[in-house]
Amino acid sequence: MSLLSLFDPWEPSLSLVVVFAAAAILFARGARRIRVSVVRQAAFWLGLALFYVALHTRLDYYAEHQFFVHRLQHLVLHHLAPLIMMAAYPCGALRAGLPLRWRAALRRWQRTRPARIAAAVVLNPTFISVAFVVSVVFWLIPSVQFVAMLDWRLYRLMNWSVAVSGLLYWWMLLDHRPSPPSRTRPGLRVLSPVITMTPQILVGAIITFSSQDLYPIFTLCGRAFTSLPASLDQSLGGLIMWVPAGVLEAIGAMMALRNLMRLSASPRAAAARSARPRGGRRAAPPAAPAAAQPGASSSGQHHA
Secondary structure (H helix, E strand, C coil): CCCHHHHCCCCCCHHHHHHHHHHHHHHHHHHHHCCCCHHHHHHHHHHHHHHHHHHHCCHHHHHHHCHHHHHHHHHHHHHHHHHHHHCCCCHHHHHHCCCHHHHHHHHHHHCCHHHHHHHHHHCCHHHHHHHHHHHHHHHHCHHHHHHHHHCHHHHHHHHHHHHHHHHHHHHHHCCCCCCCCCCCCHHHHHHHHHHHHHHHHHHHHHHHHCCCCCCCHHHHHCCCCCCCCHHHHHHHHHHHHHHHHHHHHHHHHHHHHHHHHHHHCCHHHHHHHHHCCHHHCCCCCCCCCHHHCCCHHHHHHHHC
């Protein structure tokens, strides 16, 4: 088998091709209309390529027949690819890539009540953080994993949910704006990875050190690497969820900390701090000019 054959789709999906093509076209159009640095463009294309490799190549076959490859696939979909893509801050370029009529329609739709309600729920920091953790932990429940690996519809739902929750989370975490307009305070963005990585590390450790075969579905379907014992395959999968995922979230926390320090040093933040009253007392209003005080004008005329 040649190296290029690894990039052949294992299960061709028209919906995936449409999504990748639309994202590529919109970003390319938008990057010509607004200023996007070379580094940001490289980050977007690398992230998109990683998504494609994880979802629409022969890697998907190995993910269906080997637990540690399955965990590698989800590490890319949930952590690595969305982290790199959101570090490019692609939303502005994607929006700029839309035709003018579509952009106007999008702005009108965003002002509607259903759109505001949907945004308030889906873009809520608590919802995003919970979905980020649940989208990984839920599918690792042995009975759920067993059914998902047998039903192609649940299998695709699993991969899509992991990818979408990853994009939302890293979009929230790497947001470089103050709050408001950002929905998440900069300090909370730094703390968030500590909260979200804890249950993932715990589940990864349980899988790593378990002496029981938690996922016999991979044996029933036939493992891709028959020389690798099931216990070692499972331990490697748990270790991937435990260590590399934790490292990537720590990197995200440091990037959020850098944004926090930048915002703290900005003139806007300095002006806000200087405007705060000291000692818990409210600042007294400035004295009115002499000309504006009652009797000042007549007094001046009398002395003149």
